[in-house]
Amino acid sequence: MVLSIEQDLNRFKKIVKNKIRKDLNRYISHSELIGKKGKQLVRIPVNEIDIPDFRYDRNKQKGVGQGEGEIGEPIGVGEPEEGGNGKAGDRPGEHILEVEITLEELASILSEELELPRIVPKSEKGLTAEKAKYTGINKIGPESLKHFKRTYKQALRRHILTGSYDPNNPLIVPIQEDKRYRTFKLKLNPFSQAVIFLMMDISGSIGENEKEIVRLETFWIDTWLRANYKGIKTRYIVHEAIAKEVSRETFFSLSTSGGTLISTAYELCYDIIMREHNPLDWNIYVFHFSDGDNWSREDTSKCIRILSDNLLPISNLVGYGQVESSQSGGRFFDELKEEVISRDNFLLSRINSKEAVLDSLKEFFGKGK
Amino acid sequence: MRFPTELKKIKYELEKHAQNMGLDFFPVVFEVVEFDEMNAIASRGGFPTRYPHWRFGMEYERLSKSYAYGLHKIYEMVINNDPCYAYLLEGNNIVDQKIVIAHVYAHCDFFKNNFWFQKTNRKMMDEMANHASRIWKFIEKYGYEKVENFIDTCLSIENLIDVHSVNFSSRTQVSESDADARIKVDRLRSKDYMESFINPPEFIAGMRKKKEDELAKKKEMRFAPQKDILQFLIENARLQKWEQDILSVIREESYYFAPQGQTKIMNEGWASYWHSKIMTSKALNDAEIIDYADHHSGTLGVRPGSINPYKLGLELFRAIEDRWNKGKFGTEYMECEDYEEKRKWDKKTGLGMEKIFEVRKTHNDITFIDDFLTPEFCLEHKLFVYSYNNDKNVYEISDREFRNIKSQLLLSLTNFGKPVILVDSSNYKNRGELLLTHTFSGAELNAVYAKSTLENIYKIWQKPVNIHTRINDIKVIMTFDGEKHETSTVQ
Numbered sequence: 001m002v003l004s005i006e007q008d009l010n011r012f013k014k015i016v017k018n019k020i021r022k023d024l025n026r027y028i029s030h031s032e033l034i035g036k037k038g039k040q041l042v043r044i045p046v047n048e049i050d051i052p053d054f055r056y057d058r059n060k061q062k063g064v065g066q067g068e069g070e071i072g073e074p075i076g077v078g079e080p081e082e083g084g085n086g087k088a089g090d091r092p093g094e095h096i097l098e099v100e101i102t103l104e105e106l107a108s109i110l111s112e113e114l115e116l117p118r119i120v121p122k123s124e125k126g127l128t129a130e131k132a133k134y135t136g137i138n139k140i141g142p143e144s145l146k147h148f149k150r151t152y153k154q155a156l157r158r159h160i161l162t163g164s165y166d167p168n169n170p171l172i173v174p175i176q177e178d179k180r181y182r183t184f185k186l187k188l189n190p191f192s193q194a195v196i197f198l199m200m201d202i203s204g205s206i207g208e209n210e211k212e213i214v215r216l217e218t219f220w221i222d223t224w225l226r227a228n229y230k231g232i233k234t235r236y237i238v239h240e241a242i243a244k245e246v247s248r249e250t251f252f253s254l255s256t257s258g259g260t261l262i263s264t265a266y267e268l269c270y271d272i273i274m275r276e277h278n279p280l281d282w283n284i285y286v287f288h289f290s291d292g293d294n295w296s297r298e299d300t301s302k303c304i305r306i307l308s309d310n311l312l313p314i315s316n317l318v319g320y321g322q323v324e325s326s327q328s329g330g331r332f333f334d335e336l337k338e339e340v341i342s343r344d345n346f347l348l349s350r351i352n353s354k355e356a357v358l359d360s361l362k363e364f365f366g367k368g369k
Numbered sequence: 370m371r372f373p374t375e376l377k378k379i380k381y382e383l384e385k386h387a388q389n390m391g392l393d394f395f396p397v398v399f400e401v402v403e404f405d406e407m408n409a410i411a412s413r414g415g416f417p418t419r420y421p422h423w424r425f426g427m428e429y430e431r432l433s434k435s436y437a438y439g440l441h442k443i444y445e446m447v448i449n450n451d452p453c454y455a456y457l458l459e460g461n462n463i464v465d466q467k468i469v470i471a472h473v474y475a476h477c478d479f480f481k482n483n484f485w486f487q488k489t490n491r492k493m494m495d496e497m498a499n500h501a502s503r504i505w506k507f508i509e510k511y512g513y514e515k516v517e518n519f520i521d522t523c524l525s526i527e528n529l530i531d532v533h534s535v536n537f538s539s540r541t542q543v544s545e546s547d548a549d550a551r552i553k554v555d556r557l558r559s560k561d562y563m564e565s566f567i568n569p570p571e572f573i574a575g576m577r578k579k580k581e582d583e584l585a586k587k588k589e590m591r592f593a594p595q596k597d598i599l600q601f602l603i604e605n606a607r608l609q610k611w612e613q614d615i616l617s618v619i620r621e622e623s624y625y626f627a628p629q630g631q632t633k634i635m636n637e638g639w640a641s642y643w644h645s646k647i648m649t650s651k652a653l654n655d656a657e658i659i660d661y662a663d664h665h666s667g668t669l670g671v672r673p674g675s676i677n678p679y680k681l682g683l684e685l686f687r688a689i690e691d692r693w694n695k696g697k698f699g700t701e702y703m704e705c706e707d708y709e710e711k712r713k714w715d716k717k718t719g720l721g722m723e724k725i726f727e728v729r730k731t732h733n734d735i736t737f738i739d740d741f742l743t744p745e746f747c748l749e750h751k752l753f754v755y756s757y758n759n760d761k762n763v764y765e766i767s768d769r770e771f772r773n774i775k776s777q778l779l780l781s782l783t784n785f786g787k788p789v790i791l792v793d794s795s796n797y798k799n800r801g802e803l804l805l806t807h808t809f810s811g812a813e814l815n816a817v818y819a820k821s822t823l824e825n826i827y828k829i830w831q832k833p834v835n836i837h838t839r840i841n842d843i844k845v846i847m848t849f850d851g852e853k854h855e856t857s858t859v860q
Contacts, residue, residue, distance in 0.1 A: 005409040008426030011517075015423055051424065051524045052821035054788045054836075056812040062756040064778045065766070066671045066680070074763040075755055100434065 016099050019046045020106070021113050027106065028361075029216060029354040041100045050097040107227045114362045116224070132184040141181025150180035193231035194283035194316075196222065197272075199265045201290035203240040204257040210323040214289045215252055216357050217321060221287060224365060229283065235272065239265035241295070245272065262294050262332065263302040270310045279314035286311060286318045287364075292330025300332060304339045312343050319364045324352045371401045371459075379463070380470055386651045387474040391726065392643065394477035395491075396452040399470070401459045407443050408432040410456055414626065415448045416497045420504035420618070422520060445469040449480040449629070451491035464660040467652055468644050475643035478729075479636050485628040485733050493625055500618045507611045519612055523599075523619040525825035528787055530620060531596035532627045594791040594806065599623070601792050606829050616829070630785045631733045638682015639729050641668060645683070676778075681750075685737065688746055689728060690721035734782050742778070744771040752778075780810065788814055793837070803830045804846075807838035814838050816847075823849040 020027060027044055065075060110116075137150060155174035159165040165172075198218050200206075226232050236251035237243055240258035243265040269286060277284060294300050311318055322333040337348060344367070349360040372380075380399060387394070402410065412428035413419045435441050444465065448454040455473040457466055480486050490496050508516045555576075559567040595601055599620040603613055629636065645665060653661055669680045692698055696716030705711050728737065746752075747769075754768035754777045768774070783789070789808040797804035803826065807814060819836065826834045826849075833850040840847075840856065848855045 004421075005412065005425065005429050008412075008421055008423055009429055010426070011421070012423040012426035012430065049427075051521060052818045052825065053525055053528060054790055054807070054822050055815050055818050056786075056788060057815045062754055062767070062777055063764075063781060064676055064752060064774055065755050066676060066750060066752050068751060069753065069766045071753075071766050071769065074758075074761070074765045076764045100430075 016046060016049065016101065017105075017109055019049060020044070020101075020109055023047065024110065024113050025355055025358050028110070028220065028358050042103055042106065043098045043100050044106075046097055046099045049099065103223060104227060107223045110220070110361075111224065111227070114358070114366070116362070116365045131187050131189050133187050134182050134184050136183040136185045138181050138183035139177075139179070141183055145182040147180045147182050151178055154178040154180060192229055192283060193233075193281070194225060194229040194285060195233045195235060195273075195277045196225055197235050197237060197269050197284070197286045198222075198251070199237040199239065199243075199269060199286070199288040200251065201240070201260060201262070201288075202238045202254050202256055203260040203293075204255075205260075205291050205293055206255070206323075210291060211252060211255075213323050213351055213354055213357065214321075216354060217289070217351060217360060218287070220357065220361055221285075221364070224361070225285060233277075237265050237268055237272075239268075243268040259295050260290070260293055261299050262288070262290060263299050263306060266303055266306040266311060270306060273311075273314065284315040286315050287321065288319070289321045289323055290330070290332060291324065292322045292332035294330065294332050297335075300335050303332075304336065307336075307346070308339075308343070312346055315345060317345050317347065317364070319347045319349065321349045321351050321360060321364075324350055372399050373401065375463075376401065376457070376466055376470075379467055383467065383470045383474065383647065383652060386647050387471065387478075387643070390643070390647065391722070392474055392478040393482060394453065394474055395450075395481050397447075397455055397473060397477055398452050399455050399457060399473075401457050403459050404436055404442070405433070407446065407456060407458055408436060411443050411446055415446050415454075415456075416494065418498045418501050420501040420520075421508075422517070424524070445473060447473045447476045448494065449486060449489055449491075449625075450494045451481075453477040453480065454494065462660065464653075464657040465664055467657075468648055468661065468664055471644040471647040471652065472640045475640040476636060478643075479632070479639050482730050483628070483632060483635075483733075484731050485631050489625050489628060490621075496625075497622070500622065503614060503618065507615065511611065516611075516615070519615055520619070522825045522828045523616050525822050526598060526602075526829075527619050527623045528785070529596075529598035529790055530600075530623050530627065532624075532631060532784070594793050596789070596791055598790065598792050598805070601795075602826075602829055605795055607831055608829065612829075628733075631735075634676075634678040634682040634685075634734045634782075635729065635732060635737050636682070637679040638684075638686050641679045641683040642686045642725075684750055685741055685746070686725050686728070688743070689741055690725050692721075693724035694719055694721035696720075735779060738775065738778050738782065742775050747771050747774050783810070788812070790836070797835055800832070802833040802835060805834070805836040807836060809839050813840060816840060819847060820849065820854050823847060823854070827851055 069075065134145075137147060151174050152172060155172045155178040156165070158175075158178060159172055198221070200211075200214055222234060234248070236246050236248055238246050238251060238254055239260070239262065240256050241261045241264070242258075245268065246254065265288065273279065273282075273284060294303070307318065320333070320336060322330070333348060333350065347364055347367075349363040351357060351360045376399070384397075408429055410417055412425050412432055419425065432441075432443070442458070444458055444461065446456045453473075453476075455470075455477075457469055461469070480489075504516065504520075556568045556573070599616060602608075603616050603620070608616065648661055648665075669677065669683065671677045671680055694717075695714055696702065696718035697711075697714050702711070702714060705714070728741070732740070748771075752769070752774050753766045754770075754773050755764050756767040757763075758765050789810070791806045791808060792803065793806045794804040795801070805826075819838070823834050823836060833848060835846050835848045837844070837846050837859070839845065844859050845856050846859055848857070
């Protein structure tokens with residue numbers, strides 16, 4: 001039987017990928033994806049993938065059913081109107097089909113499209129992990145791991161050697177010495193782990209819009225780094241005039257009316273690294289998002305000092321994203337730009353809308369750090 | 370080819386039961402497959418070898434996922450072919466396999482004997498493989514994407530065939546069109562130097578024009594609206610040979626699958642009727658009864674808002690059997706107005722079995738429902754009409770009136786629940802444009818899909834394509850001219 005369904009399947013997946021690629025920004029700024037993880041399936045609407053034909057408008061149709069029920073009793077919910085609203089105009093037809101895809105796949109499409117290089121871990125610091133692989137053979141072991149073929153061969157060999165083998169009655173009886181068992185061998189695999197620090201300004205000037213942007217941006221940062229490292233930890237720090245570490249949930253929901261001292265967050269971050277994430281063992285990523293309104297020039301200088309002296313030397317990447325809605329637009333961005341620009345693991349990005357997230361990701365990860 | 374001995378014994382036993390009960394089928398080749406193979410085969414419409422196309426991959430992905438989530442399981446696939454091929458799912462318990470084998474024999478009987486299947490190709494297994502190699506040949510010559518794109522275009526209109534056509538020939542012949550034949554104008558005999566006086570050029574030109582017009586008129590008059598749009602396009606669209614060939618492959622496969630759509634209720638009903646009859650009267654042993662009941666009820670369960678063809682078909686066959694056994698038919702019964710008397714009616718005619726065999730031979734779903742759905746049946750089986758409530762965005766039960774149930778059911782079966790589209794003119798506006806007509810029967814076209822479909826037909830016709838339909842209750846013509854869409858109202 002000839003079965004090459006894989007070929008058709010791959011073709012289908014390729015078509016989906018191409019469609020997604022064409023319209024990537026729409027998916028990146030799709031807030032519903034947030035909260036999904038690597039192998040989880042996400043349903044995303046893809047344009048023009050099913051084959052169109054002349055068909056009826058489903059929502060206007062009647063049908064026949066079977067069962068109990070009074071007249072007027074509801075039996076099912078209508079589908080949301082598909083694009084086009086049933087109106088005929090001069091727009092080309094756009095029909096939509098929802099396709100399931102894993103978040104990992106989406107991340108890899110994202111990286112291909114943004115031409116993001118694979119991240120090179122800081123250095124092969126000889127960090128290794130032991131892994132057991134059942135590739136060895138041993139003379140002792142549990143019956144459940146008996147290697148039948150090897151055991152049989154041993155027994156056959158013994159029978160032939162001792163002359164007890166009779167080709168007309170090829171009865172092979174293994175004894176204990178013949179038995180062979182599978183056993184594991186330890187292999188050392190290079191191992192890399194990473195920690196991401198996500199820091200956000202939650203002072204009064206940060207509104208819901210800005211938070212939504214940060215949420216999207218951090219989600220994709222997280223997804224992209226997870227696609228590159230096996231063991232990954234994410235730590236969340238919020239700050240206004242003081243900084244503290246919070247859980248993921250609080251990170252996105254907290255908001256205060258306090259002032260802003262950015263240096264407090266950088267200090268805390270450095271502090272946590274020193275205490276818990278030895279830079280020799282960890283790949284460290286630090287991202288900070290703010291609207292750029294720091295309390296004083298003095299504090300900014302302090303920030304710059306912490307960055308250049310403490311954070312930058314031990315981190316793979318430090319990124320600062322300035323989230324700018326219409327009215328704000330602080331000076332922090334420019335001040336950082338002047339002072340710390342020389343470091344190649346320090347990156348700045350301005351994000352003024354959900355649509356800008358895509359470009360910003362490229363700015364952060366375009367160098368393969 | 371896997372078919373374990375254990376099942377072989379069961380097969381022989383069931384085959385004998387089926388034959389003794391009067392079923393008449395092609396030889397059946399059984400094979401046991403794993404769920405993954407089953408999904409792969411099912412995603413190709415039951416055929417192991419077909420031309421390459423991404424939609425089979427899409428269907429496979431869908432089936433695999435819903436199998437993985439435990440949403441469905443395909444117990445069996447049976448292919449209308451001589452011999453019939455039937456795939457059974459590996460790992461089903463013996464009772465399930467028994468039911469499924471009995472079910473398969475009844476399907477095969479239906480394929481062999483039902484009128485609507487008469488013209489289907491009984492060597493389709495081979496034919497599908499031939500189609501595949503034809504298309505592979507084109508792929509080698511013209512490239513994968515080019516061929517795939519054209520297949521996509523054709524699939525957009527694969528349903529536009531005439532399922533009731535009696536004269537379907539699977540081989541599509543391309544006839545020479547008259548337009549190519551040279552138009553000759555009679556000339557009077559003359560010497561060279563007299564030619565321009567005896568046959569003046571203006572006169573000859575005028576005669577030629579007249580003849581051309583006549584021919585065009587004749588062609589237009591000969592042109593009756595037709596349903597087999599695929600055939601029409603094969604004959605009349607300016608396609609290259611390979612494109613014609615692909616279009617005819619699609620058309621042929623469409624005709625092959627059409628009867629299965631036309632007889633879904635009957636076919637599944639027939640198979641369920643017989644698996645139930647064979648199992649409960651012959652093949653079940655005591656220990657299997659619970660498993661049998663579980664499987665059977667799973668097959669026949671109904672959800673509100675949809676008709677289960679297995680259930681509806683089975684119950685209708687049983688109702689017919691019962692009526693003809695008791696003589697509940699004919700004028701005398703129909704004209705009887707006493708409800709009680711009608712209910713107790715029993716002339717002991719005993720024609721039930723004969724009748725259902727006759728029905729399975731001559732009917733399709735539409736005539737089946739039209740002839741045998743009765744008010745008593747609707748009441749007993751609690752059928753209703755549902756409709757969409759715009760304000761609440763829900764579907765709700767709207768009617769339990771027999772007349773309406775029947776007409777709604779018939780409507781949803783007409784043309785497989787797809788709009789009826791005819792080709793009306795190949796020279797619309799006298800500009801060689803194509804005009805299609807949607808035969809309006811109460812439901813409007815989905816405009817988004819209609820537009821994309823017009824775009825695809827344009828790719829084949831290569832001149833503007835129009836369709837006569839209704840939008841928001843207004844008669845309109847939708848047009849795609851290769852660049853933009855337009856909708857104009859007509860009186």
